[in-house]
Amino acid sequence: MSRTFAVIKREFTESVRTKMFIIMTLFGPLLMVGFVALEVAMMRSGGGEKALTIVDATPAAVGSRVAQMLQAASPGEKASDRTTFKVDVVELTGKDAAAVRNELQGRIDRKEIDGYLWLPAGVLASEPAMYVGRSATNMGLVEQLRGSVQGAVQSVRLADQGIDPRRLGEALRPVSLETRKAASGAAQGSGTALFFLGYTLGMVVYLVIIIFGMAVMRGVLEEKKDRIVEVVVSSIRARQLMLGKVLGIGGASLVQVAVWAGFAALTLHYGPQVMARLGAPGMTMPQVPGSVAGIFLLYFAGGFFLYASLYAALGAMAASDQDMQQLQLPGTMILLLSYMVMFRAMTDPEGQLAVISSWVPFSSPMVMPIRSALTAVSPLEMAGSFATLILGGLLIIWVGGKIYRVGILATGKKPSMAELVRWVRAA
Amino acid sequence: MAEARAPGGGEAAIVLRGVRKAFGSLVAVRGIDLVVPRGATYGLLGPNGAGKTTTLRMLLGILEPDAGTVELLGSPRTAASLDRVGYLPEERGMYRRMTVRRALSFFAELKGVSPRVSASRISKWLERFGLGDRGESRVQELSKGNQQKVQLIGTLLHEPEIVVLDEPFSGLDPLNQQVFKDVIAELRAAGKTILFSTHIIEQAERACDHVCIIAAGDKVLDGRVADVKREHGSENLAIDLEEPTPAAVAIVRASSEVREVREDGAVLEAVLNPGADAQPVLAALVGAGIRLRRFERVEPSLEQIFVELVRDTTPRTAEKEVAHV
Numbered sequence: 001m002s003r004t005f006a007v008i009k010r011e012f013t014e015s016v017r018t019k020m021f022i023i024m025t026l027f028g029p030l031l032m033v034g035f036v037a038l039e040v041a042m043m044r045s046g047g048g049e050k051a052l053t054i055v056d057a058t059p060a061a062v063g064s065r066v067a068q069m070l071q072a073a074s075p076g077e078k079a080s081d082r083t084t085f086k087v088d089v090v091e092l093t094g095k096d097a098a099a100v101r102n103e104l105q106g107r108i109d110r111k112e113i114d115g116y117l118w119l120p121a122g123v124l125a126s127e128p129a130m131y132v133g134r135s136a137t138n139m140g141l142v143e144q145l146r147g148s149v150q151g152a153v154q155s156v157r158l159a160d161q162g163i164d165p166r167r168l169g170e171a172l173r174p175v176s177l178e179t180r181k182a183a184s185g186a187a188q189g190s191g192t193a194l195f196f197l198g199y200t201l202g203m204v205v206y207l208v209i210i211i212f213g214m215a216v217m218r219g220v221l222e223e224k225k226d227r228i229v230e231v232v233v234s235s236i237r238a239r240q241l242m243l244g245k246v247l248g249i250g251g252a253s254l255v256q257v258a259v260w261a262g263f264a265a266l267t268l269h270y271g272p273q274v275m276a277r278l279g280a281p282g283m284t285m286p287q288v289p290g291s292v293a294g295i296f297l298l299y300f301a302g303g304f305f306l307y308a309s310l311y312a313a314l315g316a317m318a319a320s321d322q323d324m325q326q327l328q329l330p331g332t333m334i335l336l337l338s339y340m341v342m343f344r345a346m347t348d349p350e351g352q353l354a355v356i357s358s359w360v361p362f363s364s365p366m367v368m369p370i371r372s373a374l375t376a377v378s379p380l381e382m383a384g385s386f387a388t389l390i391l392g393g394l395l396i397i398w399v400g401g402k403i404y405r406v407g408i409l410a411t412g413k414k415p416s417m418a419e420l421v422r423w424v425r426a427a
Numbered sequence: 428m429a430e431a432r433a434p435g436g437g438e439a440a441i442v443l444r445g446v447r448k449a450f451g452s453l454v455a456v457r458g459i460d461l462v463v464p465r466g467a468t469y470g471l472l473g474p475n476g477a478g479k480t481t482t483l484r485m486l487l488g489i490l491e492p493d494a495g496t497v498e499l500l501g502s503p504r505t506a507a508s509l510d511r512v513g514y515l516p517e518e519r520g521m522y523r524r525m526t527v528r529r530a531l532s533f534f535a536e537l538k539g540v541s542p543r544v545s546a547s548r549i550s551k552w553l554e555r556f557g558l559g560d561r562g563e564s565r566v567q568e569l570s571k572g573n574q575q576k577v578q579l580i581g582t583l584l585h586e587p588e589i590v591v592l593d594e595p596f597s598g599l600d601p602l603n604q605q606v607f608k609d610v611i612a613e614l615r616a617a618g619k620t621i622l623f624s625t626h627i628i629e630q631a632e633r634a635c636d637h638v639c640i641i642a643a644g645d646k647v648l649d650g651r652v653a654d655v656k657r658e659h660g661s662e663n664l665a666i667d668l669e670e671p672t673p674a675a676v677a678i679v680r681a682s683s684e685v686r687e688v689r690e691d692g693a694v695l696e697a698v699l700n701p702g703a704d705a706q707p708v709l710a711a712l713v714g715a716g717i718r719l720r721r722f723e724r725v726e727p728s729l730e731q732i733f734v735e736l737v738r739d740t741t742p743r744t745a746e747k748e749v750a751h752v
Contacts, residue, residue, distance in 0.1 A: 226523060231578075409490070
């Protein structure tokens, strides 16, 4: 055991001494927040002022209504996220359509305007409106244009039917529904905040497993390629080496996750105050009970053990970096699939998929902590799920250990499936 | 089981009995018996692909034999007995990104030597090899020769009783070869058992007191170097003429003491019959007025024995490279 400990110690200290580890540990949370923020920003991706010309060919002056709606800020939207419009309405009556188009195209080319919106005479019936602009794929912009055109056309149609659009709007005013989980023991907070929490937890598990799983795989290949392994296994058993590697690198990853969890706890605790102090009372922070954090760490450790062993076995099969790139694929695919399952489970934590995937060792490390955060999972189910995770982990280690034992000494080409079966039998 | 006795009476450090290993359909080692006496310097000789490394790996527990037994220092091989063995593999390798000291400390720890104990030994060895100031350098920052020295240190930090060296001189420049030779000579003087494999027979002949020649996974012969030479080799005459003389070749060839003559210009090499007397050959040459630069009885070289024996026994690996000599 003391020899295994020597390996654990080496793997751990060598891992935490790398610059990458230090940077990721300290700046990982920032990176993660930045990542999420970037994603949100990309989804909105609006802002700025757009110069727009509306060509109105309709008899009912739809164009000026569209202009009005574009210029009115929709409620609940922050000014900074919104595209503002400088609109210019042109009546088509009496002009040659083709000439107008040419002229507008010229103005776009000269960057005098960003685009023009063409409202054909039949737009009230079903003829499509057309936007021609420099960025026809800017989703935020297109969404705003569509909404405005639709609103304007609908209000004209309603007026034609003798209905006052304002009164209709009053009647159709949306009702807001706040969601909170009633389950005791689960995290408390608004639905959005919980979703955000689940998203972050899943992301952390996915990233950490992939980063450190790869580190295990690279480490195995390094020992093999640099011919270190021969000396090592003349002193200790291959099994001890593999175990020490997985536990040592796993320990390093746990340190990183614990530091991140500390950051997260601080954020959850002081976040609202800080936000309020900054004059931006953001969303309510979810309250995470200690049990959820405990379950998260437990499942993270179990999941890491499972995946790291898998990556170690895959690494033992590789003889070169190219092999490694191919061989990491199965591990990464399983992980990615579990990540996707987790998303699905998050939207319906009581559903069949969520329940079944909680019992599958590969996906339970991702699904279960999130389920336990979002809903009440019975202790029996939790215990059973954790037991299958550990059993699955042990099975992977057992098979992986056999592959590892033969694989670390095998050089040359990658083993075929038949050879692999023989390795497992022979070892 | 009674402790195995080495030929010559000493206690055995290493005993292999009927050890066999196959990889799929390729039989690498076909049931080898090997007894290495304690304190011996033992050479395992054979052409490339003969099964030397596989034999060493089975001895060290890196590979498990398909059949046969391995004993170290008088009892079946265990993790504890492996702690008393040091191994330098042919393909050298170190953790390149670790510092020299940390890498060495790790290797010592794998053999059960605590970092506290190994620290001073590491310093001593590094000083000796002129690497005293490189302890905190990363292994990859060292020259190849220095990396090899570091690995040799790693092999010896736990002060093993048995030192196993696989092709120890391969890839070393002449200076470092000398460093390695000096260390081996010291280990030998300190009474350690040294087992090394090589395909360079000259090295074995100079360094070893025992040899085992294997070819195509089989043992061809083993024993003390002197015995092997006596039993398998024949004595030679080295004759240098002042100038090439066909008459001289004819005289030597005609002698009843001589079995075979090889000529190369003015240099003749005559293989004597067992128990032959060289004096009549000299007398005949001098009597014929042939001028000589040199007339010497020489021992057979191990290389010659090796080539003859291995040539006879390696039809199975005919396609493989045979003995870089």
